[in-house]
Amino acid sequence: MKLVVLTAILLAVVACDSWAVLVAGSNTWSNYRHQADVYHAYQVLIKGGFDPERIITLAYDDIAHHSTNPFKGKVFNRPTYKDAGVDVYSGVKIDYSKLEVTP
Numbered sequence: 097m098k099l100v101v102l103t104a105i106l107l108a109v110v111a112c113d114s115w116a117v118l119v120a121g122s123n124t125w126s127n128y129r130h131q132a133d134v135y136h137a138y139q140v141l142i143k144g145g146f147d148p149e150r151i152i153t154l155a156y157d158d159i160a161h162h163s164t165n166p167f168k169g170k171v172f173n174r175p176t177y178k179d180a181g182v183d184v185y186s187g188v189k190i191d192y193s194k195l196e197v198t199p
Contacts, residue, residue: 116137116146118154123197125159132173135185138151138188148189154192171185172184
């Protein structure tokens with residue numbers, strides 16, 4: 097009986113799908129990189145074949161359309177460089193934003 101239970105537990109663990117929780121724990125333009133890093137992590141997961149339905153993203157989401165942002169609606173890991181790189185905000189599904197992001 098113990099062998100059957102152990103086998104069932106091992107099979108459940110092997111069949112278990114992975115989840116990712118991405119949290120940008122700050123807001124405002126001065127903390128740009130925190131949200132940019134989370135958006136970049138989202139892109140890395142997607143590029144690696146991770147199921148987007150298994151990514152939970154929390155970000156205040158106030159930098160892409162911030163009045164200081166020179167690239168309206170976009171977020172880059174290096175926003176001050178001439179070649180800012182890839183827009184890491186594009187396609188990111190944010191599950192919890194603004195006042196929903198609390199301790």
